[in-house]
Amino acid sequence: MNVETIWKEYQQSLKAFLHKKIANPDDVEDLLQEVLIKTYHNLATVHDTKKIKSWLFQIANHTIIDFYRKRGRNLELHSEDLWFEEQEISLTSELAQCVTPFIEGLPEQDARLLKAIEIEGLSQKEFAEREGIKYSTLKSRVQKSRQKLYGVFNKCCEFSIDSQGNVMDYQKRESGCGCS
Missing domain, CATH: 1.10.1740.10 (RNA polymerase sigma factor, region 2, helix turn helix motif)
Structure with a gap:
């Protein structure tokens, strides 16, 4: 090298x-x-x-x-x-179009939870109250659901992440993921 x-x-x-x-x-x-x-x-x-x-x-x-x-x-x-504002919005909106089908491919409980929190913008506390779940339990479920979602994404795409954990760029894996 x-x-x-x-x-x-x-x-x-x-x-x-x-x-x-x-x-x-x-x-x-x-x-x-x-x-x-x-x-x-x-x-x-x-x-x-x-x-x-x-x-x-x-x-x-x-x-x-x-x-x-x-x-x-x-x-x-x-x-x-400020080109970087435009890039961030573009990259985020580009990836956002992909998220919903991936979420829907998760088990029903994970999909419902992530749709409410990540897509609809419901706070975790509100979701916990609405579902009658302890907030600490819900936080754990959200983390596990996000990990499952990341696993699905990681099969399809390779991400470049900055030091704060933000997606800077992504590239579709050559092997594909079986998704359309």
Whole structure:
């Protein structure tokens, strides 16, 4: 695993990613070089070669954020300039379309619970009161149901997760999951 090999494989994808987020082509080239330098300096910290791609795109994402922060000190920022708000909404809405069929594929009790809490937005306390269940018991059931749902999702998709547990990106697994 060396920088040259990795860079040959991912440079074009990283450049396309940067072009989606940065309008000025010269800035894209500068940021691409920053990503290369960060990759060179930090490649030894990656122990799992399967995570190289998500690691590289995380570096690119942080480089973009730093770029906008530096510019933000000198410029007035407008909401339409905040590309990351648009991406987060887009990624979330894209994944939200997938959630309901997966939830419906769970056992009935888990599906009913997750639909009420995750889809309809009912609080766990409200659901516990409505169902006559102890709140602590419900919290445990919610965790178990979420784990089952994650298991189903994990069969179909590979997720890139940031340090706070937020989904940054996902990719459909080649093996598929038997879902349409």
